[in-house]
Amino acid sequence: MKHVLAVIVENKPGVLTRVAGLFSRRGFNIDSIAVGETEVPELSRMTILVEGDENTIEQVIKQLNKLVDVVKISNLTNESTVNRELALIKVKAEPHMRAELTQLAETFRAKIVDVSLDSLIVEVTGDVEKLKAFELLLRHFGIQELARTGKISLMRGVKYIKMNGEGRKNG
Amino acid sequence: MTGAQMVVEALKQEKVEVIFGYPGGAVLPLYDALYDAEIRHIMPRHEQGGIHAADGYARDTGKTGVCIATSGPGATNLVTGIANAYMDSVPLVALTGQVPLHLIGTDAFQEADITGITMPITKHNYLVKDVKEIPRMIKEAFYIASTGRPGPVLIDFPRDILAAEGFFKYPERVEMRGYKPTYSGHGGQINRAMRVIKEARRPVICAGGGVLISGAQQELLQLSEIAQIPVTNTLMGLGSFPRSHPLSLGMLGMHGTVYANYAVTQSDLFIGVGMRFDDRVTGKLEQFVPGAKVIHIDIDPAEIGKNIPVNVPIVGDIKRVLTQMIKKAQKCDSGEWISRIDQWKQEFPLCYDCAEKELKPQYVIEQISKITGGNAIIATDVGQHQMWTAQYFSFEKPRTIISSGGLGTMGYGLPAAIGAQIGCPDETVFLIAGDGSIQMNSQELATAVFNKLPIKVAIINNRYLGMVRQWQELFYERRYSSTSLEFGPDFVKLAEAYGAVGIRITTAEEVVPALERAMEIKDKPVIMDFLVVSEENVYPMVPPASPIDQILRGGGK
Numbered sequence: 088m089k090h091v092l093a094v095i096v097e098n099k100p101g102v103l104t105r106v107a108g109l110f111s112r113r114g115f116n117i118d119s120i121a122v123g124e125t126e127v128p129e130l131s132r133m134t135i136l137v138e139g140d141e142n143t144i145e146q147v148i149k150q151l152n153k154l155v156d157v158v159k160i161s162n163l164t165n166e167s168t169v170n171r172e173l174a175l176i177k178v179k180a181e182p183h184m185r186a187e188l189t190q191l192a193e194t195f196r197a198k199i200v201d202v203s204l205d206s207l208i209v210e211v212t213g214d215v216e217k218l219k220a221f222e223l224l225l226r227h228f229g230i231q232e233l234a235r236t237g238k239i240s241l242m243r244g245v246k247y248i249k250m251n252g253e254g255r256k257n258g
Numbered sequence: 259m260t261g262a263q264m265v266v267e268a269l270k271q272e273k274v275e276v277i278f279g280y281p282g283g284a285v286l287p288l289y290d291a292l293y294d295a296e297i298r299h300i301m302p303r304h305e306q307g308g309i310h311a312a313d314g315y316a317r318d319t320g321k322t323g324v325c326i327a328t329s330g331p332g333a334t335n336l337v338t339g340i341a342n343a344y345m346d347s348v349p350l351v352a353l354t355g356q357v358p359l360h361l362i363g364t365d366a367f368q369e370a371d372i373t374g375i376t377m378p379i380t381k382h383n384y385l386v387k388d389v390k391e392i393p394r395m396i397k398e399a400f401y402i403a404s405t406g407r408p409g410p411v412l413i414d415f416p417r418d419i420l421a422a423e424g425f426f427k428y429p430e431r432v433e434m435r436g437y438k439p440t441y442s443g444h445g446g447q448i449n450r451a452m453r454v455i456k457e458a459r460r461p462v463i464c465a466g467g468g469v470l471i472s473g474a475q476q477e478l479l480q481l482s483e484i485a486q487i488p489v490t491n492t493l494m495g496l497g498s499f500p501r502s503h504p505l506s507l508g509m510l511g512m513h514g515t516v517y518a519n520y521a522v523t524q525s526d527l528f529i530g531v532g533m534r535f536d537d538r539v540t541g542k543l544e545q546f547v548p549g550a551k552v553i554h555i556d557i558d559p560a561e562i563g564k565n566i567p568v569n570v571p572i573v574g575d576i577k578r579v580l581t582q583m584i585k586k587a588q589k590c591d592s593g594e595w596i597s598r599i600d601q602w603k604q605e606f607p608l609c610y611d612c613a614e615k616e617l618k619p620q621y622v623i624e625q626i627s628k629i630t631g632g633n634a635i636i637a638t639d640v641g642q643h644q645m646w647t648a649q650y651f652s653f654e655k656p657r658t659i660i661s662s663g664g665l666g667t668m669g670y671g672l673p674a675a676i677g678a679q680i681g682c683p684d685e686t687v688f689l690i691a692g693d694g695s696i697q698m699n700s701q702e703l704a705t706a707v708f709n710k711l712p713i714k715v716a717i718i719n720n721r722y723l724g725m726v727r728q729w730q731e732l733f734y735e736r737r738y739s740s741t742s743l744e745f746g747p748d749f750v751k752l753a754e755a756y757g758a759v760g761i762r763i764t765t766a767e768e769v770v771p772a773l774e775r776a777m778e779i780k781d782k783p784v785i786m787d788f789l790v791v792s793e794e795n796v797y798p799m800v801p802p803a804s805p806i807d808q809i810l811r812g813g814g815k
Contacts, residue, residue, distance in 0.1 A: 097436060101385075105377060112378045142563070149560035155382040155402060155437045 468532015
């Protein structure tokens with residue numbers, strides 16, 4: 088089963104290496120990882136998609152907690168969340184195919200952000216399933232290049248991760 | 259004040275009494291600052307020796323060990339020692355030199371990315387990029403190394419940072435939002451544990467190294483006696499419960515006593531205290547404590563549930579948790595159980611065959627145990643002699659076994675014994691080594707002689723890498739591939755070459771007189787070369803990946 092972890096870390100050099108290194112050393116599998124600054128500039132947020140059963144995830148969380156630079160971990164797997172991922176896809180497009188591609192893009196609320204003589208770049212945002220479906224469709228036209236950001240998630244409603252709250256941390 | 263002077267000042271603030279270090283280009287500024295400092299500096303003959311010595315010092319004193327190495331090869335020579343300390347939760351602070359900041363990443367002379375290399379084997383590490391960071395980083399390093407579950411912390415100092423000028427103010431407190439160990443056990447969990455203990459009929463406590471780290475041996479003894487629960491030890495936990503106590507079962511696991519392994523397997527309650535269910539302890543995991551509830555007490559929450567499911571997890575400092583438990587402890591109805599265990603003790607004692615005139619390794623260790631009355635610090639190397647020591651030396655007091663448990667580092671023993679003797683100058687320190695292991699760091703004899711350390715080195719010399727040979731005998735049809743050490747050095751001459759005393763012992767009658775002579779030498783190391791029978795095996799033995807009650811008992815009487 089896939090789990091979504093929101094990991095708040097110190098915004099310092101080397102922290103990503105520590106987190107990624109821990110996953111490889113303990114034999115955990117990362118599906119995707121997205122990192123960026125938060126509303127508190129000294130902290131970054133990593134959204135990590137990890138595959139594994141309950142025991143594995145418990146170990147992942149406990150081991151991550153042992154890293155001194157990890158401030159807080161929230162398991163969003165069973166929370167109601169808004170999830171987004173962004174993909175940029177360069178797809179082959181002879182001039183006569185542009186209309187069809189434009190229409191497809193509109194259906195997926197994707198944007199065409201660059202056009203050249205025989206290709207265009209489409210930007211699409213959404214949950215993982217939507218991106219997959221869109222990618223499958225575009226394959227028929229010929230994908231030349233594809234870049235994805237990895238998933239990011241926020242809890243819906245009044246709940247939120249308190250940055251300076253008493254996160255459960257242990258040595 | 260220069261960065262290097264700041265380091266020295268910070269070490270003084272941390273009340274560091276001794277540093278184990280080896281100089282080199284990148285740490286020249288630091289060694290210049292140390293020249294005037296009133297901190298004892300011990301120079302090993304190899305950086306690996308330095309860090310193992312700091313480790314041995316930390317294990318017997320409970321203080322944080324400090325070592326220094328230069329950049330590049332100096333730093334990489336620390337790697338084994340860091341991994342060793344990490345596996346056994348030993349508090350260490352390793353200070354390394356680095357090439358100047360502007361050369362980092364250029365493959366400069368003696369450059370190695372030591373923070374990158376040691377990331378998975380340190381509790382935390384730092385690369386200093388500004389002289390202003392030095393006081394805070396050192397303060398944090400000592401705090402992280404010595405609190406919670408202890409471990410090694412490394413700080414990497416570029417040479418220009420050590421030479422740079424800055425203002426020194428040592429922080430009084432540490433504030434790290436990402437590091438807050440839990441010390442007190444959860445009250446509700448402790449109540450649950452006490453209910454489970456009260457209902458138990460066949461309880462066993464397994465005490466690991468965490469008990470020693472926490473200094474909880476008195477509390478362990480009290481809980482065991484009040485509740486009438488027998489206690490077995492992991493290798494790391496030896497000395498946390500007196501071996502001569504009627505409730506002691508000795509060590510469990512692969513080379514544990516038959517009665518400890520039977521008791522654990524047939525228990526209805528297994529209480530793991532400061533131990534981590536290592537594969538050498540549990541054997542085949544699926545058949546470990548098949549009918550028992552499990553209470554697991556550890557300061558590291560990641561250890562709980564890592565290898566086996568736990569009924570009552572308690573995260574906290576062992577001493578505090580046991581104190582909380584003792585307040586509510588009652589006697590278990592374990593009388594029948596204890597007499598069953600006593601029967602096993604009668605039926606399956608530790609034993610070995612001994613024909614006349616043979617010099618057996620177990621006999622040597624029994625005699626060391628006898629002559630010291632268990633009142634000595636025992637360092638070991640890794641292999642058969644280590645297991646015989648665990649079996650036949652009667653560990654009575656905490657912090658008396660100095661042994662590489664988790665990593666199993668051959669060559670650990672001699673430098674660790676040096677660190678232990680420096681930490682406890684008034685104690686008798688023995689090193690029990692193999693003829694293989696001693697050769698992995700024998701250069702440290704120079705350090706021991708130079709510092710007038712009266713370490714008693716007992717080489718259990720069987721002319722083999724004995725433990726590997728034993729496995730080849732049992733599981734590889736006696737195909738002794740690369741395990742013979744018949745071309746070893748003359749250890750007596752080696753001792754003499756370094757200015758130590760060398761004694762060769764070839765018969766059982768010579769053992770006690772040699773030990774007596776060694777005990778009288780107070781100003782230099784003694785190397786006793788015990789030429790024991792060559793193909794003795796360590797028994798009992800649980801074959802790898804078997805349940806721990808399936809035991810090879812060997813040919814013992």
